Amino acid sequence: MLPVVVVHGGAGHIPKERSEKSTSGVCSAARAGYTILQGGGSSMDAVVEAVSELENNPSFNAGCGSVLNVKGEVEMDAIVMDGKTLGSGAVSAVRNIANPVQLARLVMDKTSHACLTAEGASLFAQAMGVPQVSQESLITDYSRMRWKKNLAPDANPVACQMGKMGTVGAVAVDSEGNIACATSTGGMLNKMEGRVGDTPCIGCGGYADNKLGAVSTTGHGEAIMKVTLARLILFHMEQGQSVEAASDLGLAYMKSRVGGLGGVVTVDPQGHWAARFSSLQMAWAAVQKDTLHYGLYAGEHFTQDNNPH
């Protein structure tokens, strides 16, 4: 068993001036997650830490930096799943909190439910003592600029979204063989109020099962939902496919059947991992043993010593 953390910062086409920030962001998050595993933390602790860091990073479409809905507001979705128990927690269309992924974990740990939505999710956050943050603190100049641009009658938010999908996610296996996944997003650019995408839907935005592996997805949310992408990839692994082949099969099917592009990070119980995408780019990073792996364009795979002393 080789502990591993794999993170993604969203599939799409990342503008050049932003690509460096995306790469350094995912590398830093993967390192943070791996540090948790090295300290004896669980895979669940590791994915929540990695995703929280990406939520706090304004370069990604999750937490601070989330895209705005049509009314110019931030509504976020997140999910976590524990592969040992198949327990999961999710929040959808939640507002005014900094780290939706942590609230999703609280739903899993503190309630008998698996998903809380909208005002109910906010009420739960308050009951749990999660600090409220202002809408302003979650909005960046960049997200406001993109919102305004896409209010124009001839705008195409779906096409523009490919400019920065930016959903974030992580999968991990710890030394005990427990597997977890986490995914968090601000959703789709200029979405309707109350729109829920794939991210908080179990089997779509993520799935984790100690017996099979874990997947966190990113890309065109509605397409991911139509094929329940995370679950689909794990079905292929159940049939004997490798993490890489299963991920590619799932993404290829999504493209051919419903014309959707996206990306995934995948692990199996042995610690094999893959970061695959059908979009032009996906910022991803992984840490296993003493090596940091990362990439942005298809075929890119850089490595670096993770313990520079």
Add this chain to the structure above:
Amino acid sequence: KPNFLFETSDFGVTSCCDSLLYPTDGAIVLLFDGFLEGGLSALNTDGEVELDAIIMDGRTLASGAVSCVKNIANPVSLARAVMEKTAHIMLTGRGANMFAESIGIVTVPTETLVTEYEMKEWEKHKNYVTGVMEDFNSQWAHDTVGAVAVDCAGNVACATSTGGIRNKMVGRVGDSPIIGSGGYADNFTGAVSCTGHGESILKVTLARLILSHIEQGKSVADASQLSLQYMGDRVQGAGGAIVVSPSGKWAATFTTERMAWAAVENDVLWYGLDPNKRLKEQLSK
């Protein structure tokens, strides 16, 4: 006809089937399922009705869903409108109600959505477990309805609708509106609608699991049985599912004590409530 068929019909599930051709040569199969306990909808801890529904078209894999929408009579019709009139698949909470309003679906008073029985039960539980967020036995106090169908052209569809579980937390979303859990439809494999303990159904993505077994060559009955068995073994959850294949094979299977179900095929109505009991009635042409 057994009255539970009317109960489910009253709830609006039939609207999913409006678009399906009615039989000329008997290729159509319609199934409904639903729990009989409780009223049509359950009240949350605030005494409100929050509804979830999903609909899916197996030809395109297009889907529409609403979660936590308040006080509308036919959530499944709203789910269908999400599928047909928006670029999205799912709308939740206030956003779902705003969309309903924008397309002329009116809200109705809470009293019209819950039975007197449900009101009393809710009061009883509210007083009895003040401060306790969830009802120990709440998994049985729910009423999910669903339908799957295949039309003469081999198109399959599913719809599932629920008022959730009694004394659920405000904003709780169960399995019903989640694609692959509460329902899934694919012309290449079949359609499924699920009912039972929502959180367990979510954990195993029951609808998608059943279809993956069908994809691997299992019969609709075996696929349902295997998946429900797995849900019992792995996460100790009970439930039921109705399934149709593109060729018109169907099954209504459950690991709960009972599940009310009915099916129409070749002008014959099949229905049942208890395990291994299946009744038959000839429908007039």
